[in-house]
Amino acid sequence: MSKILLIDDEEDNVRVLAMSLRSDDYEVVTAYNGEEGLEVFQKESPDIVLTDIKMPGMDGIEVLGKIKALDPDAEVIIITGHGDIDNAIESLKYGASDFINKPIRDEALSVALGRAEDKLEIKRKLKEYTDNLESRVKAATAELRRQSSFLTKLIRSSNDGIVATDKDLNIVVFNPGAERIFGHARSDVIGKIKMDDLYPSEIEDILENEKARQNIAGEIPWKETMITAKDGTRIPVRFAGTLLYEEKQMMGSVAFFQDLREIKRLEKELLLSERLAAVGQTVAGLAHCIKNILHGFKGGMYLVDIGIKKDNSNKLRDGWKMIKRNITRTSDLAMDLLSYSKEREAEYEECDPNDIADEICELLKDTAQENNVEIIKDFNPSIGEVSMDARATYRALLNLMSNAIDACVFDADTDKNWQVSLKTARENSIVKFEIADNGMGMSDEVKEKLFTSFFSTKGHRGTGLGLLVTRKLVEEHKGKIEVTSQVGKGTAFTIQLPVSET
Amino acid sequence: MSKKVLVVDDDPDVRLFSVNVLEENGYTPIEATDGEEGMKFVKKEKPDLILLDVLMPKESGVRLYRNLKTDAALKKIPVIMLSGIARKSFLRSQKVLTQFGGAEIPEPDAYLEKPVEPEELAKTIKKVIG
Structure with a gap:
């Protein structure tokens, strides 16, 4: 039950009223003038104050003012005599909850007290609710702060550079990873540099495209690119970025950068x-x-x-x-x-490919004859003079023709009529030589190792470099070398060399 | 009767060299030009010693040596390796073959790396078969 403070200079009134209220189960404290009333109010903290308006010294209106100053929530009911209506209305202005007339009728008093109690109850509920709300807001704020600090720490501790912008592409996040890659201090970037000052145009284009496409799913795969750091260094990075949307509204962009310098260095080292x-x-x-x-x-x-x-x-x-x-x-x-070891550029000169082919056949004629190998020339007479590297062609053909003869010499099938043919042809700007033999042929295993340095099936007769050199010469001529072979049947090498008309 | 020595090498120059050293020192040389032919002659001629190269077409010396040393009838024939391949590499390749399920085989009686002096070759042969 509520506690009531009763203030009246007429002691009889106080006594009668207090008795009546106590019988209604109120706890009652009393005072006989304004000053004492205030003292008791401060000491007892009553819920409701009933004060007479007319008192010597501090009157009811003044008590009301002072009590309201001490506790705005206090319910103060003013007791008025007749003819005090004006004062009573003034008391309402100062925050009185109600007023009742003298002589006090029980009914009127209980109605006024009831109203005061209701108001108190509402206020208590409101306060409870407000207090609750405050603590909830406090808790939510703490959680938000915790999450925000968690996210901030997450972003800061990332090894990757993370850069985010707002919807106008002003940079708002620039983590230490980004500082390391770009070489800019965070404080020199946030709010000072726009996205296009920092990113290479390639990245910018990607993000701009995203914007144009309104790509809500917004995922961009990792891409390798170069960025330019503050000091002008070009730095290889892996980049992924996306635009951020909230309810279909773009709210900004985020980009992740991985420094590839170490990886590139290791790659180079590995190659070396x-x-x-x-x-x-x-x-x-x-x-x-x-x-x-x-x-x-x-x-x-x-x-x-x-x-x-x-x-x-x-x-x-x-x-x-x-x-x-x-x-x-x-x-x-x-x-x-x-x-093999010398870097060499093809030396183009006017020559007839058939002349070179013929020279090789002449050179090898005796060796072939000694070994019962027949050389067959199949030259296309319409090739004519072209511009090509005659010396390189000579060496390549000599290597392949010697190999072809060896393939016959090493062949165990002595019943064969061994033949080595050299065919020339021309298709537009390509001169083609085909060197074919019907010797021992090669297994797939040998074919695989054909262009390996110091690999030789000729035992001590080969240097293991001939085909490597041949291929190098052909490649320097921007040409192609191809081989087909069958064990026991023979081998055919084709070289195609681009030439120009003289 | 002089002792028979089989020379297995694909390089005619090496064979010519070995044959001359053998003849000069009173042995009877037989020549084979690769591992396959080598095995054929070992079985046919039953030589007292084999001079074996490592890198040869068809069957290599690594294979032939292994086949010799795992054949009950042939494993007693002494073998001198004569090769451009280092002794270490040859032994390692044998070890790898053993690890891949092959039998444990003994090291060759002698290992000479090319180029070899004729005197050294003669001395080594003498040490192995007298």
């Missing part, structure tokens, strides 16, 4: 180490090749020594031949190595 490994292999292959040649020289020397010691001209001749053969091998190797 692979090349070094290839060089290492080449050196090993080369050493092997040279050891074999040396062995040949030693053998030749040995035979010559025996020949001299025993005055045996056969041994002398054999030894001398062996030395000569190995001198050829040495010079072949040196030539091949030089052609």
Whole structure:
């Protein structure tokens, strides 16, 4: 039940009224003048104040004012005598809840108290609700702050550069990852630089396109591009970005950048180490090749020594031949190595491809004959003079024709009539040479290793570089080299060289 | 009767060299030009020693050596490797073959890397078969 403070200078009135109210279960405190009333109010914090209006010293209106100043929520009911209506109305102005007339009738009092209690109840509920609301807002604010701080930390701690803009493409987020990549300090960017000052036009275009397309799903796959950092360095990055929408309204853009410098550096390193490994292999292959040649020289020397010691001209001749053969091998190797390692540009000159082909056939005629191999020339006479690298063509054809003869020499099928053919043809600006043999052919395994350095099936007769050199010469001529082969049936190489009319 | 030595090498110069060293030192040389032919001659001629190259067309020395050493009838024939390939590489390739399910095989009686001096070749042959 509510606590009521009763203030009246007429003690009898106070006593009667207090008794009546207590019998109605109110808790009642009393005072006999305004000043005392205020003291009791402060001490007892009553819910409702009933005060007489006319009192010596501080009157009811003044008490009302003071109490309202202390507690705006206090319900103050003014008790008026007759003729005090004007004062009563004034009291309402100062925030009195109600007024009742003297002599106080129980009915009127209980109605006024009832109203005051209702108001108190409403106020309490309102306060409770307000208090609740405040705490809810506080909790929501704390949660928001927590989330926002979480997101901020998330963005800050990302290794990737994250840059976001508002809908006008002003930069609003620029994390430390972005600082590292772009070289700009966050404070120099936020609100100072627009998107187009920072991004390369390619990225800008992507985002602008997105905007034009109104792409709500808005996903852009990762793309490699270059950005220019503050100091002008071009930095390779992987980029992904999208526009952000809220209820179909664009609210900004976000872009993610990954620094590819380290990856690119590692890629380069890997490439280098692979090349070094290839060089290492080449050196090993080369050493092997040279050891074999040396062995040949030693053998030749040995035979010559025996020949001299025993005055045996056969041994002398054999030894001398062996030395000569190995001198050829040495010079072949040196030539091949030089052609293989030297960067060379094709030297175009006027020549007739058929003349070159004919020269090769003449050169190899004796060797072929010694080994029972027939050389067949099939030259197209209408080719005419063209501009091509005659020396490179000569070397390439010599390599392939020698190989073709070897393929017959190594062939175990001695019943065959071994043939090596050289065919020339021309299709517009392409001159074609086809070198075919019906020798031993190649297995797929051999075909796979055909263009590997120091791979040779000729044992100690090959340098393992010939085809590599041939391919290099053809490629320097912007041409093509192709091979078909069948074990036991033979092999055909085709080279196509682009030429120009003279 | 002089001892028979089979020379297996695809390089005619190497064979010529080895044949002369053998003849000069009183052995009877036989020549084979690749691993396949080598095996044929081993079975036919029953040589007292084999001089074996590693890199050859058809069957390589790595294979032939393995086939010799896993054949009960042939494993006793001593083998001297004579190759441009380093001893280490040859042994490693044998080890790899063993790891891939092949039998454990002994190392060759001697391993000479080309180029080899005639005196050294003769000395080594003598050490192996006398």
